[in-house]
Amino acid sequence: MLLATLLIDYPILRETLSHTSDVTVTWEQSDLTEDGDHQLLVWVDGDEFAAFDAALEADPTVTAPVRVVEFDERRLYQLELTPEGHRSSVYPLVIEEGGVLQEVTATSEGWRFRVAFPSDEALERFYAFFVEQDLEVELRKLYEKGESVGGAGTRSEFGMTEYQHEALVAAVDAGYLDIPRSCSLAELGDRLGISPNATSERFRRGVKTLIENTVYPADQSS
Template identity: 40%
Template sequence: MIVVEFRMNSPILQESLTHAPEMTISYEEMYQTDEGILFLFWATEGDLTAFEDGLDADPTVANPTQLAETQTRRLYRVTFTEYGENVATYPTWPELNITVLDATTATTHEGWILRMQMSSRETLQRFREICAENDLEFCLKTVYKARENATEADTQLTSSQREALIAARELGYFQVPRRVPLATVADHCGISSQALSERLRRGTATLIDTAL
């Protein structure tokens, strides 16, 4: 397995960022539903009101919903529009067995900075070809081997899912009987109970898929 860091000039959410130039967007998770591709992300360090105005006008996403808020950032969920799905590489990730480890918008707002885990350099080459086919500029930064002692679950969980699962375990949420309610764990993580519940469910599903 290899880890690949690169910049890609995807138009996803770029219109939203023109309304709030100081904003930074960080990937939380993305998944396919009957409604389409849903994207969860954190928005920080900018004018959140202006950013939400931009979301309403952004041609790549629809149905923006705020799921959580802390003092410095907000968690949003959006659905890709038809145009958004056409310019997204997400549909190829399961086929190529690609996992996103981190993704944030570039400081110049010319696309995204991503860190992905891939099975081989052949997979990387195929992914670059897909980007070229979709007129997405791909600028490779680094390639290195994934940690040999990392478990499959480690590599599939997002950092936020892992944080939520560990916090829930340490605080006693999984004990029988439970030592703390969901809201206590959510406060510890700085997110809403709804956002935490979704994060725990998806993290648990990943652990089941990889272990069983």
């Protein structure tokens, strides 16, 4: 299982958030109705509710806002995506890929997604969704979580997962590290059965983990 944190210039509520500098939106839940409508619940924290509500009414990505719960500086809203918002929504892709949204927040600076993915390929398709729409997306954190003892997610003596260990061994066997190289990234990916982008990510994570657990100084303060 891959746990990824991404910063995204996501269109949904972008217009509303651009009018509020001190508001944080936290996604709570999404539901797809039988008619294909996309409803979502979001918590809104801050002290600019008047500006937020006014901007919300004119936002092209949402409609039919309903305040479900109200506190002094915190409100729960139910929103429905407009056709424009539905086209921009990545939620159907997350469901299709078997991903799990662990934490999703937004401010005037953009959206922060923390998502668990079942594979490198699922993460790659999630990332590509935004690239294909010419949206800015930045992968900030990524690590693999072990799935079970003896499974492909377990760690080796150097802290690498078996997937990472497999990638490094395959790189040596195929000549990817030779000078000059006798194997391309695409050919290495074919050996592993994954895309070149996924191969590059897995290889670099494996090398980084190997270095940190072997030659990298254990105590950086000295």
